Amino acid sequence: MAETAEQLAEVRSSIAAATVRASRPLDSVVLIAVSKTFPVEVISEVVQAGQRVFGESKQQEAEVKIEALPSSLEWHFIGRIQRNKVRKLLGQFEVLHAVDSLRLAQHIETVAADLGCYPKVFLQINTAAEASKAGFSEDELRAAMPDLLEMKRLEILGLMSIPPAAEDVEKTRPWFAQLRELRDLLEQEYQVRLPFLSMGMSHDFEVAIEEGATHVRVGSAIFGHRSYRVEGELG
Numbered sequence: 692m693a694e695t696a697e698q699l700a701e702v703r704s705s706i707a708a709a710t711v712r713a714s715r716p717l718d719s720v721v722l723i724a725v726s727k728t729f730p731v732e733v734i735s736e737v738v739q740a741g742q743r744v745f746g747e748s749k750q751q752e753a754e755v756k757i758e759a760l761p762s763s764l765e766w767h768f769i770g771r772i773q774r775n776k777v778r779k780l781l782g783q784f785e786v787l788h789a790v791d792s793l794r795l796a797q798h799i800e801t802v803a804a805d806l807g808c809y810p811k812v813f814l815q816i817n818t819a820a821e822a823s824k825a826g827f828s829e830d831e832l833r834a835a836m837p838d839l840l841e842m843k844r845l846e847i848l849g850l851m852s853i854p855p856a857a858e859d860v861e862k863t864r865p866w867f868a869q870l871r872e873l874r875d876l877l878e879q880e881y882q883v884r885l886p887f888l889s890m891g892m893s894h895d896f897e898v899a900i901e902e903g904a905t906h907v908r909v910g911s912a913i914f915g916h917r918s919y920r921v922e923g924e925l926g
């Protein structure tokens with residue numbers, strides 16, 4: 692068995708164990724295999740091992756892979772979204788994870804109306820207010836909610852965040868809990884459903900699941916270390 696296939700199996704069993712600890716059904720968690728920087732041949736191994744959902748963070752890099760791999764795969768865009776790439780992204784990706792401002796949401800809405808599609812998106816929250824990271828602050832999000840909810844095209848799945856990485860994953864847990872609590876508050880305040888939480892990466896996806904993650908974005912735990920950094924990479 693390919694090493695990636697073994698690592699995928701390990702990640703899957705860790706996810707299963709975390710859902711048991713959290714008394715959640717196994718199918719309440721979507722594993723997004725983050726394949727950025729890895730070539731088609733390596734991704735193919737993971738496809739052959741049964742993985743169907745993949746994450747990429749650069750449109751041009753992803754385009755080549757999406758064209759080369761089976762059309763039955765589902766692609767999630769997890770990188771920073773450039774306005775001039777939105778049209779292509781909407782044609783290529785099932786879900787956009789990092790909608791980080793009202794202005795960007797409005798632009799996606801306009802392009803979606805033009806294309807006649809209904810994009811699924813997460814709203815990215817800058818939980819720890821880090822200067823290096825994009826995302827709504829809680830106040831910005833509250834101010835934007837009425838406009839976001841008016842949008843006819845955007846299907847807002849829920850919230851996404853990339854909390855500060857810490858050696859000790861227990862230090863990250865409160866950030867995950869905070870995102871869940873914010874989601875709960877928004878659902879009450881605006882009488883909406885925001886059922887999904889995109890949070891947790893290789894180092895901390897188990898804790899994220901214990902705190903309610905429904906979409907975990909796992910790269911290096913499956914594919915191994917990335918040999919170069921991707922522009923705009925936040926992990």
Ligand SMILES: *Cc1c(COP(=O)(O)O)cnc(C)c1O
Pocket residue numbers: 725727748769770853892893894908909910911912924925926
């Ligand atoms: C790269 C990346 C990941 C995956 O990171 P790993 O630590 O390799 O699991 C997840 N989310 C985002 C937004 C990323 O850029």
